[in-house]
Amino acid sequence: MAATDREPSTIKAQAQGIVKALDPEPGAYRLELDEFVQNEPALNLFLLALESLQNNDVITKVKNDWKNANTDDEKKKWEKELSNNERYWWSYFSLASIHGLPKQPWRHKHVTEGDAWYCQHGSRIFPTWHRPYVMMFEQSVFNEMYRIAKMYPENADKECSRTYYLTAAKSFRLPYWDPWMPRYSSNGSEGSTNGGGTWFGLPAILKAQEVFVRRPEKPNDLVEIDNPLYHYKVPRHRDLLSEATVGWTDFYQAAEGLDFHTIRNPSSQRSRKNNDVVLEYQLRTQRLGQAGKLWQLLVNMADLKDGWDVFACDTATGATPEVSLESWHDDIHNLVGSGRNAKGSMGLLPQAGFDPVFWLHHNNVDRLLALYQVLHPDQYVPAKAADGPTIDTPLKPFYKSAGSEDKDFWTSADAEDWAQCAYAIPGTDRNADKDALKKLAADYIRDTYLWISYPGASPPATLPFPKNMDSVEALIGLALTPPPQQIGIKAASTQNGGLSLVDRSVAVKPGSDVASDKKTTTVDVKDHLNLHRFPQQIIKEKGHITWNAHLTVKKYAFHGSFNVNFFFGPVDDGLATDFTLLNNQIGFTGIFAASPADECMNCQIQSAASILYADAVPLTSELTKYLKSDTVNVGVPDHLRILKSLNPEDVVPVLKENLNWRITTPSGELKTRDAVRDSGLEIKIVSRWYNMPSADNGLGSYNAPILHASITQGKVGGFSG
Numbered sequence: 001m002a003a004t005d006r007e008p009s010t011i012k013a014q015a016q017g018i019v020k021a022l023d024p025e026p027g028a029y030r031l032e033l034d035e036f037v038q039n040e041p042a043l044n045l046f047l048l049a050l051e052s053l054q055n056n057d058v059i060t061k062v063k064n065d066w067k068n069a070n071t072d073d074e075k076k077k078w079e080k081e082l083s084n085n086e087r088y089w090w091s092y093f094s095l096a097s098i099h100g101l102p103k104q105p106w107r108h109k110h111v112t113e114g115d116a117w118y119c120q121h122g123s124r125i126f127p128t129w130h131r132p133y134v135m136m137f138e139q140s141v142f143n144e145m146y147r148i149a150k151m152y153p154e155n156a157d158k159e160c161s162r163t164y165y166l167t168a169a170k171s172f173r174l175p176y177w178d179p180w181m182p183r184y185s186s187n188g189s190e191g192s193t194n195g196g197g198t199w200f201g202l203p204a205i206l207k208a209q210e211v212f213v214r215r216p217e218k219p220n221d222l223v224e225i226d227n228p229l230y231h232y233k234v235p236r237h238r239d240l241l242s243e244a245t246v247g248w249t250d251f252y253q254a255a256e257g258l259d260f261h262t263i264r265n266p267s268s269q270r271s272r273k274n275n276d277v278v279l280e281y282q283l284r285t286q287r288l289g290q291a292g293k294l295w296q297l298l299v300n301m302a303d304l305k306d307g308w309d310v311f312a313c314d315t316a317t318g319a320t321p322e323v324s325l326e327s328w329h330d331d332i333h334n335l336v337g338s339g340r341n342a343k344g345s346m347g348l349l350p351q352a353g354f355d356p357v358f359w360l361h362h363n364n365v366d367r368l369l370a371l372y373q374v375l376h377p378d379q380y381v382p383a384k385a386a387d388g389p390t391i392d393t394p395l396k397p398f399y400k401s402a403g404s405e406d407k408d409f410w411t412s413a414d415a416e417d418w419a420q421c422a423y424a425i426p427g428t429d430r431n432a433d434k435d436a437l438k439k440l441a442a443d444y445i446r447d448t449y450l451w452i453s454y455p456g457a458s459p460p461a462t463l464p465f466p467k468n469m470d471s472v473e474a475l476i477g478l479a480l481t482p483p484p485q486q487i488g489i490k491a492a493s494t495q496n497g498g499l500s501l502v503d504r505s506v507a508v509k510p511g512s513d514v515a516s517d518k519k520t521t522t523v524d525v526k527d528h529l530n531l532h533r534f535p536q537q538i539i540k541e542k543g544h545i546t547w548n549a550h551l552t553v554k555k556y557a558f559h560g561s562f563n564v565n566f567f568f569g570p571v572d573d574g575l576a577t578d579f580t581l582l583n584n585q586i587g588f589t590g591i592f593a594a595s596p597a598d599e600c601m602n603c604q605i606q607s608a609a610s611i612l613y614a615d616a617v618p619l620t621s622e623l624t625k626y627l628k629s630d631t632v633n634v635g636v637p638d639h640l641r642i643l644k645s646l647n648p649e650d651v652v653p654v655l656k657e658n659l660n661w662r663i664t665t666p667s668g669e670l671k672t673r674d675a676v677r678d679s680g681l682e683i684k685i686v687s688r689w690y691n692m693p694s695a696d697n698g699l700g701s702y703n704a705p706i707l708h709a710s711i712t713q714g715k716v717g718g719f720s721g
């Protein structure tokens with residue numbers, strides 16, 4: 001038997017309902033999405049496998065079989081057959097529903113007190129629970145790819161043969177989406193279809209509504225199909241089991257006769273398409289703050305008491321609020337799930353798992369967990385705890401063996417080995433000691449992410465992004481146009497005395513959903529985001545002062561997801577739906593939470609306890625734009641450069657006068673001052689010195705934080721200590 005014909009062990013495991021890491025394969029790694037799509041046969045199988053898993057015929061059949069079961073014996077037979085129905089339980093629908101709706105126990109097993117949800121949000125095992133969850137999805141996709149690969153003819157041309165596709169299937173690992181990798185380049189040979197400039201946005205494969213594939217029955221022909229990465233068409237109520245409830249209309253109201261489907265950044269409740277134009281601009285405007293969060297997440301935890309709990313989840317521990325893996329993850333959910341008076345799927349916890357980008361996002365979250373484990377090998381889920389889960393808590397519903405007891409489920413101890421995830425990043429393999437691994441990982445993180453969080457910094461020459469999409473067969477004919485050079489925004493101004501808002505508007509393109517203002521100035525987005533070198537002052541002093549807004553707020557204060565937005569200067573409340581687009585918005589935190597109707601037992605307990613959500617929002621990079629000495633950020637007019645330095649004596653009075661915040665839902669609903677007061681929001685501004693990376697410390701380090709209470713004290717949602 002040829003090596004490519006040997007059946008993977010994951011197939012037998014899946015038949016038994018067991019979640020298993022893919023068999024080790026030389027050169028098989030989880031890659032960033034733009035890198036993954038360069039592998040033509042693997043991408044082809046991936047798209048076909050997703051298309052197959054998203055086919056809801058199996059859902060309809062289960063419902064019809066139930067309707068036809070008229071006697072008790074027939075119903076018992078149906079129940080037994082359903083429990084072992086692999087195509088149903090490993091379908092896209094069933095795997096996505098583990099994260100939320102519909103409330104059905106996976107394989108009809110292990111439900112506690114009637115609760116069919118397995119949510120671990122706000123828990124110290126949030127990262128470790130999602131690791132086997134991502135592996136489960138990867139396993140299902142891989143097995144389907146393998147099944148499809150075996151359908152190709154033996155005697156086809158070499159690059160269309162069964163052997164060719166089986167080899168590609170064996171090399172597959174689930175790709176991840178890193179929001180902060182450049183997608184476009186001014187280099188003529190890299191990303192040439194996309195025009196000039198270095199940009200941040202969505203991978204092209206996520207924006208294509210249709211893609212080309214080669215099916216096994218006609219492997220020499222390219223066939224156009226609906227892109228299974230663009231959205232997922234969800235089943236209607238009539239196709240679901242009677243006891244299953246799905247609140248699809250909570251996030252999308254389909255027109256009569258049309259399919260329900262997931263959607264990203266909708267411009268209205270009647271939208272049929274993802275609003276990629278606005279979503280990409282949001283990613284670009286938020287990249288400084290979000291990259292700063294990512295940097296603090298990986299660097300700032302080593303010396304913290306209860307470091308794992310602070311890192312792992314967004315629940316306040318009583319310590320100074322910090323960026324957590326969960327809070328960073330929440331921000332991306334709310335960005336992708338935002339909209340204009342409408343809700344995107346990713347912003348709604350019970351429905352988020354159905355958006356295909358969910359899996360790519362969570363794979364990236366798991367990659368960050370792997371990096372953190374390398375950097376901080378002594379921090380992990382505790383073996384004992386006064387309250388809450390431990391390293392041995394079962395991670396339901398993920399079976400590791402065929403049985404029916406708690407010992408048959410994955411635990412955080414089983415999930416601790418990050419090498420089984422097979423990420424293609426230095427430091428996350430087993431072939432070096434701890435210190436060597438830490439150095440490799442630190443070098444990788446520094447070269448990949450440090451530059452992104454500094455306005456004006458340029459990517460290192462060694463960064464293997466952006467990728468050229470010209471030769472990706474699945475995207476043939478896709479118009480890979482440059483991102484919009486201009487967009488309608490509001491900016492802070494000091495003209496006419498004092499700090500005020502000035503209209504700066506140019507529509508992105510005709511028909512854009514971005515509101516257009518009436519006058520005066522044009523801001524060139526390309527110039528505003530041009531990347532140059534690190535500021536010389538930072539290099540000279542080998543570090544700089546950083547500023548954060550640290551906050552806590554009741555997680556369930558608004559019965560669902562919401563954002564806390566920070567601004568430099570006045571805020572036009574009439575633009576609440578566009579807050580993430582305004583260039584005087586200097587950061588935000590996205591709270592990803594369920595509504596009361598959708599709360600699982602875990603959420604109900606947290607809501608009843610009024611648990612506090614904790615996060616930190618970096619302000620430094622945005623404040624740098626307003627320095628009088630700044631010569632890098634050409635998008636900020638000279639008269640707006642009102643900061644003498646980032647020292648407290650200069651920053652404190654300016655922030656005290658000009659720092660503002662607002663709370664909105666992802667759909668742009670503005671919360672009142674009374675609602676903000678009742679939410680328990682407390683914001684305090686903290687500074688700390690950051691020592692730049694050196695030969696002895698590859699990631700640099702942060703000094704102790706200094707609280708500047710007066711900046712927010714006395715304001716609604718300000719410091720109350």
